[in-house]
Amino acid sequence: MIKVEGLTKSFGPQKVLRELSLDVATGTITIVIGRSGGGKSVFLKHLIGLFRPDAGRIMVDGVDISRLRGRDLDEIRRTYGVVFQGGALFDSMSCFDNVAFPLREKVRTPPDELAKRVEAALAQVGLEGVGAKYPAEISGGMRKRVAIARALVTEPQIVFFDEPTTGLDPVLVNTIHHLILDLHRRFRFTAVVVSHEIPEIFEIADTVAMLHEGRIVEVGPPAAIQGSTNPVVQKFIKGEPDTGS
Numbered sequence: 001m002i003k004v005e006g007l008t009k010s011f012g013p014q015k016v017l018r019e020l021s022l023d024v025a026t027g028t029i030t031i032v033i034g035r036s037g038g039g040k041s042v043f044l045k046h047l048i049g050l051f052r053p054d055a056g057r058i059m060v061d062g063v064d065i066s067r068l069r070g071r072d073l074d075e076i077r078r079t080y081g082v083v084f085q086g087g088a089l090f091d092s093m094s095c096f097d098n099v100a101f102p103l104r105e106k107v108r109t110p111p112d113e114l115a116k117r118v119e120a121a122l123a124q125v126g127l128e129g130v131g132a133k134y135p136a137e138i139s140g141g142m143r144k145r146v147a148i149a150r151a152l153v154t155e156p157q158i159v160f161f162d163e164p165t166t167g168l169d170p171v172l173v174n175t176i177h178h179l180i181l182d183l184h185r186r187f188r189f190t191a192v193v194v195s196h197e198i199p200e201i202f203e204i205a206d207t208v209a210m211l212h213e214g215r216i217v218e219v220g221p222p223a224a225i226q227g228s229t230n231p232v233v234q235k236f237i238k239g240e241p242d243t244g245s
């Protein structure tokens with residue numbers, strides 16, 4: 001479904017992505033791991049069309065989205081759901097309005113149908129009846145759930161999660177991972193998840209891709225990544241410092 005080839009991006013003199021390539025198969029969960037500041041969010045922002053590459057291609061269903069502009073890009077992005085790093089809810093809006101936001105923005109939905117879809121999306125993440133509350137009135141774990149409900153309310157074919165569990169305690173981390181897995185089983189979207197929760201995130205992954213020095217240096221099923229003989233991968237998953245081997 002997604003085929004990234006030779007993706008290259010610099011900010012001024014800083015090379016963040018260096019000919020990065022990665023294939024993401026339809027209906028799978030792909031996890032992107034790598035050191036903080038290594039370019040995972042920058043990579044995700046290219047996939048959702050927020051950044052334009054200096055070089056390379058980002059094929060989504062056979063279309064190079066890095067060449068699209070305006071309405072054509074909007075149309076592709078309508079088929080995406082995004083959970084941004086930190087959740088990024090609108091604090092001035094109720095949970096209901098947060099979840100309704102993409103429906104109001106992307107597709108014209110009659111008010112009664114809109115209410116039904118928002119309530120259904122909240123129920124899917126275990127938050128029945130919290131629509132009237134504001135983000136400040138609910139717990140951190142609930143806010144992550146609202147962010148996930150907002151990403152899924154348009155029934156996207158591809159969902160991007162950028163560190164969806166940041167700041168949660170370990171029990172809640174696993175709850176959110178299993179919520180993602182459960183929703184994935186029900187809706188069969190293609191998921192790309194950036195995560196630093198290692199090894200917990202491996203439990204829900206079909207494929208793990210390790211980003212290092214601007215490239216995907218290793219990709220495979222979780223067991224293969226855990227058994228990798230690549231010292232960069234081993235050090236990272238064991239939580240050892242990068243001594244620049």
Ligand SMILES: Nc1ncnc2c1ncn2[C@@H]1O[C@H](COP(=O)(O)OP(=O)(O)O)[C@@H](O)[C@H]1O
Nearest residue numbers: 011014016034035036037038039040041042043
């Ligand atoms: N809009 C931007 N302008 C300039 N530099 C950026 C921008 N976004 C990210 N960077 C830089 O790119 C690098 C990778 O950042 P990021 O993708 O956020 O890392 P992470 O892997 O932690 O998500 C960092 O050095 C960051 O400062």
Ligand SMILES: [Mg+2]
Nearest residue numbers: 040041042085
């Ligand atoms: Mg990031």
